[in-house]
Amino acid sequence: MQKSIDEAARILMDSRMTIALTGAGISVESGIPDFRSAEGLWATYDPAEYATIQAFRNDPEKVWRMLREMDEVVGRAKPNEAHTGMGELEQMGCLHCVITQNVDNLHQAGGSREVIEYHGNSSTLSCLWCGKQYRTEAKRGEIPPLCECQKVLKPDVIFFGEAIPEYAMRRSFELASSAEALLVVGTSAVVSPANTLPSVVKRNRAKIIEINKERTHLTDTVTDIFFEASAGKVIPQLVAAIRERKGSDG
Ligand SMILES: [Zn+2]
DSSP, rough: OHHHHHHHHHHHHHHHHHEEEHHHHHHHTOOOOOOOOSSSSSHHHHHHHHHHHHHHHOOOHHHHHHHHHHHHHHHTTOOOOOHHHHHHHHHSSSEEEEEEEEEOHHHHHHEETEEETEEEEEEEEEEETTOOOTGGGGGGGOSSOBTTOOHHHHEEEOBBBBBOOHHHHHHHHHHHHHSSSSEESOOOOTTTTTTGHHHHHHHHTTTEEEESSSOOOOTHHHHHHHHSSSSHHHHHHHHHHHHHHHHHOO
């Protein structure tokens, strides 16, 4: 593994523009099970019944039974070493932006400043009727949380049936088309639009470094360096290797 760490560190140091694509896998070590896994939310709550925008509009109180569970799990989660390591990579100038499919706010909590969220963020709530926004924290005691206009608030996460935010789409594809390296972390990148980013970066012969606990469809097609390991183990080693090189490069 050390040889691959050194190689990956060199890629990250040489690249003038590196972006990361992350998914549920990076937050599992923070105690948030992948919604799609056997322990995940969708095992208990059928997403067709609880996670579509139509379901929310029809019966927001019912959907809040699922959201309360999500909020409990996400609310007590703390960034792990992969999140904080990516924050450090950004500070060192070796990572320019994180594009995430997660809604848990853990990249920001881990020190990343440039974060594009495909699926929104659960740390705020908005009113679909009057547009007022609240911190989730401030509404934690209310079940369901209500706007001052008395309507039920919706977390600012993208429900099934809602579009990926226009800005997130545009910005991530702009960055991908000029990226020289892509770090894929904790995602099999099968859900749109995340599934098209690797091929976009590959068009300019960018290097792809993949960190996943299992092989994915990327591993044998576009990935240059594959770490079959948890991100919490690999990313701190990358950070250490880059620090060491920066030290010796003067
Ligand atoms: Zn309102």
